[in-house]
Amino acid sequence: MNNGSSAPSEQLKIVIVGHVDHGKSTFVGRLFNDTGSLPEGKLEQLQKIAERRGVPFEWANLMDGLQAERDQNITIDTAQIWFQTPKRQYVIIDAPGHKEFLKNMITGAANAEAALLLIDASEGVQEQSRRHGYLLNLLGIRQIAVLVNKMDLAGYSQERFDSIEKEYRAFLQSLGVTPKIFIPIAAKHGDNIASLSNNMPWWNGPTVLATLDQFNVTDLPLNQPLRFPIQDVYRFDERRILAGRIESGSIKVGDKLIFAPTNKSSTVKSIERWSAPKSDFASAGESIGVTLTEQIFVERGAIAALEAEPPYELTRFKARLFWLGREPFRKGRSYKLKLATQEVDCEIDDIQKIIDASTLDTVQREGKELRVGRHEVAELTLKTKRPVAFDAHSEIVATGRFVIVDGFEVSGGGIIAADNYPRRSSDSAHKSENIYWSHGKVTSAQRALRNGHSGCVIWLTGLSGSGKSTISTELERELFNLGKHVYVLDGDNMRHGLCSDLGFSPEDRKENIRRVGEVAKLMADAGNIVITAFISPYRSDRELVRKITPAGQFVEVFVNAPLEICEQRDTKGLYAKARANQIKEFTGISAPYESPENPEVELRTDKMTVAESVARVIEFLDVRDSDSMISI
């Protein structure tokens, strides 16, 4: 950037908070005047207006941009204005001190990097002085200076200043907050703002202005684990771009990303920007786009992380929350939770404690109703309808905080407390471990009682031509005639719909089997006897399906006939084609078949008839179900 040498190159955002009438807007007006930041004629214009209205001139009128604010001498909404020192540019955020406008104070403070908290020397520490101190800490603002204002009304007394400092420092300390400094000022007269005051010879500095320059601009979390929440997926042209802002860490081409909470993974192919120098690297704070090498289904709300450092993915977490809604936050009602780009329904699981932030006292509720009232703060546990990806606020800020929407309104916000949450293992076999299976109110035992049998998956495996399809359809008819709920999951039918995006590469075959297994599992869970007939040559694929099916419900049936017999049968003419090299990777000829090691049932179809084979399977089911006390 080609800035002039005198131009400051950084910007710091400061919020001014404190109790109503403790002089925040006056302080800001004076700060602007004393640093020569007022536009030409502005002061004269405001003085003239005051004269015309027959009211005394107020410095606060500079900040209070609304007529209602000037009329009532009160700041209603937060406002931002700019000024600069030789060191840097400042954004000054003036926040209202009236309790009624707490949501506007939070809006102002949540965007700041440092805070000046004003306390009136004559009134001393008041309700909002304490509440604002508490909320600054909750909002994550660690750089705080306390200005004891209106020292002129306290006779510029050092004793008065010391006693306020002592009282308020003790309050902050109980929150775990250490303020940078306490400064005595009289904003109306400019004492100790831009220059040291002659009225307080006992104060040797620094001034407010010098203190501002000592605050630090918040560093971007470059060295934390990567969190890249997806805002949207764009297909404006041939590229499929995942757009978002990197909230922490960094990302580079070739990184293997895992997308929480679905746990799909893919590799970064490119980092996309428009009208910017090309780079294969991006870090925290950058709004970028990413393309992937393998196209996986990702949508808004997913959070990309590196495999070794994933976020938590749970349906329950502990939080500290402030409530701003007119209606209380009630247990038993559903609300929308927004965390990074995720949106999920949530409700209160349990309230541990409700705190009055102006006294730090625990609020005692009468009766049974559990709720967090307006302007209260609570420590609670939230549960969400779907798993949500998050971090503890103390670990990663951006994915450790959330807001709650009630109806159309953002009504509360909170930070996620650190706790002993289970961490997802990076081993892909455990991918689903922390996604809770949702249980309805009908149990499998109840289903089994009504159906007269329990659900299961009968998985036929064997070479092409071994008799799987014939047996499966005969078995289905036989069981159906016996009054059972039975269904054959046919390979071709699956490929017409659910698996129509898959081809016949080893990866696609594997995925095909996985999907068949998932569907079979769900149908079995619904109480059905599900029959599948797939070559499924790989032991690991079949084991995967066995693993996801509840114990005892996976029945592996090895349909076993020697290759020569199968080749002789060659019902579909496939072996001939494979021998002629017209089909590549044909199981038994040019690709391996891994026989089951301990199948539940083995059918030697070279020695048994179809009827015998069907009877053998039914016999097995009969024994199985009498073990589980349900007669077949």
Add this chain to the structure above:
Amino acid sequence: MDYLSKLENQSIYIMREAFTKFENLAMLWSIGKDSTVLLWLARKAFFGHVPFPLVHVDTTYKIPSMIEYRDKLVKEWNLELVVGKNEAVLAEGRTFPNGKATRVECCGTLKKDGLKAVLDKHNYSGVIVGVRRDEDPTRAKERYFSPRDKNMEWNVEDQPPELWDQFKTDYDKGTHIRIHPLLHWTELNIWEYIERENITVSPLYYANEKGERYRSLGCYPCTFPVKSKASTIREIIEELRTTKTSERAGRAQDKESEDAFEKLRRDGYM
């Protein structure tokens, strides 16, 4: 990261949030420097594309070269332009200064009502506007996502809380949300960014041979140039670093009464 990049990344984030959350989204384009920077940022956000229409509320009193500049950019950048006009008021001649309207009334009918008509006609539920907090004390109070009711009114006493980049994206039927991606930029930032990105803006911003330039563009009966020798971007930046004149000093409609601009904005003005 330097602060211009911070401003840029934040604006891109906001614009993408708007695009994903509002089905019927449009952007106001006043042809001034701010909404032209906004347009540039949209192309940054959407990788060279502008995936929503631009609405220009034409008062027919714009300085003619502004319209020329508008049409040139529409062609070059392949933009979808929707022009809105308050035909009725124009036909009746109820405008300033040739008719029976004050400056503020004229702004109200031609711009505010003209905007409402075009929003109603196209059913836009989200409108991106290039206003900045440093322009004016009422704009200093704005939110990034600022709701307007069925009559386009701004309830400034009861604005939604806005924190941690979670914006108001849930709203009732018939209401709409103004989205302000440039809220945190200053006039100086805008020019620094125009310089860095090499963005073309209307030539009216540069000092002419009479030693005058426009700091803010509007309708010719109510917009006046300021004395300036700044004829390049760099000179404008240097001028702004030391000036003590406010940006809207050349905009006459703001000055009819103490709260003229506030009233306009409460009623739905940009």
